[in-house]
Amino acid sequence: xxxxxxxxxxxxxxxxxxxxxxxxxxxxxxxxxxxxxxxxxxxxxxxxxxxxxxxxxxxxxxxxxxxxxxxxxxxxxxxxxxxxxxxxxxxxxxxxxxxxxxxxxxxxxxxxxxxxxxxxxxxxxxxxxxxxxxxxxxxxxxxxxxxxxxxxxxxxxxxxxxxxxxxxxxxxxxxxxxxxxxxxxxxxxxxxxxxxxxxxxxxxxxxxxxxxxxxxxxxxxxxxxxxxxxxxxxxxxxxxxxxxxxxxxxxxxxxxxxxxxxxxxxxxxxxxxxxxxxxxxxxxxxxxxxxxxxxxxxxxxxxxxxxxxxxxxxxxxxxxxxxxxxxxxx
Numbered sequence: 001x002x003x004x005x006x007x008x009x010x011x012x013x014x015x016x017x018x019x020x021x022x023x024x025x026x027x028x029x030x031x032x033x034x035x036x037x038x039x040x041x042x043x044x045x046x047x048x049x050x051x052x053x054x055x056x057x058x059x060x061x062x063x064x065x066x067x068x069x070x071x072x073x074x075x076x077x078x079x080x081x082x083x084x085x086x087x088x089x090x091x092x093x094x095x096x097x098x099x100x101x102x103x104x105x106x107x108x109x110x111x112x113x114x115x116x117x118x119x120x121x122x123x124x125x126x127x128x129x130x131x132x133x134x135x136x137x138x139x140x141x142x143x144x145x146x147x148x149x150x151x152x153x154x155x156x157x158x159x160x161x162x163x164x165x166x167x168x169x170x171x172x173x174x175x176x177x178x179x180x181x182x183x184x185x186x187x188x189x190x191x192x193x194x195x196x197x198x199x200x201x202x203x204x205x206x207x208x209x210x211x212x213x214x215x216x217x218x219x220x221x222x223x224x225x226x227x228x229x230x231x232x233x234x235x236x237x238x239x240x241x242x243x244x245x246x247x248x249x250x251x252x253x254x255x256x257x258x259x260x261x262x263x264x265x266x267x268x269x270x271x272x273x274x275x276x277x278x279x280x281x282x283x284x285x286x287x288x289x290x291x292x293x294x295x296x297x298x299x300x301x302x303x304x305x306x307x308x309x310x311x312x313x314x315x316x317x318x319x320x321x322x323x324x325x326x327x328x329x330x
Contacts, residue, residue, distance in 0.1 A: 001055070003021065007051075027165040055274070063078070087155060102139050142249075161250075184297050185281050188284050191277045193285045207258070215252075218245060262312065267309060
């Protein structure tokens, strides 16, 4: 594998020999990377702020360290995040998501007003542009407000609700950055992952229902409106303050069952990575022993390189952490 290093959009180095590289690609948000080198030969080109290009994925160097391992061998470690992480360099105090525009339109507008053409010229990043609209039709069912967060977190919130992904990539021809909203392809009838098919080495399955709600009471003053019709012991209620049924429906959508699978993928010619399937695509994960099937997008792919490529994949709903909840992302 080759790692290309860029400074100010100019190629300054190519790395062919290293101890290990681990890169995490995310459909929404910014993944991380870690590169370990056995020597300091490339230390001059691995500056903070320089870009890595690894198999068409862009990363930005944010940290580096030099140390000796337990065998007293010198190691040089460089780490950072996907280029998409630059979206957390701007913040919003308040943003209202409306129902009159699509999520795609509002995501591009947010980047336009904070990176491309902000009122304060000091907030502008030269060469930063939006990709053209793709006509993605997902539209909010109810207006809501996001407060006190980074642009990256605000975009992640909208992308989760819309089922979309986004990224920032480097445009070397124009020496700039491009923000793009996109939607993965539906491959549920084409790509299947299962230990029975020999394309999964190991897997962990998660089903979470502890936070699930299926009936909402919409409270508007002294009036209560019921949304949902579950009954008996399976009925799980919540209350929503507002005057639109869509607000209750939105809350129930956020409180649905979480089902996901984390798998180590066997690289075979059956389904070729980045050719037959990729980040954001909806595929089928099947565990016949448990009778478990997930037909959901691939949210995360971890690539690990030593002497060969190893892949770990997250299918389905990623369980929100406490920090995510406090940020209002779920």
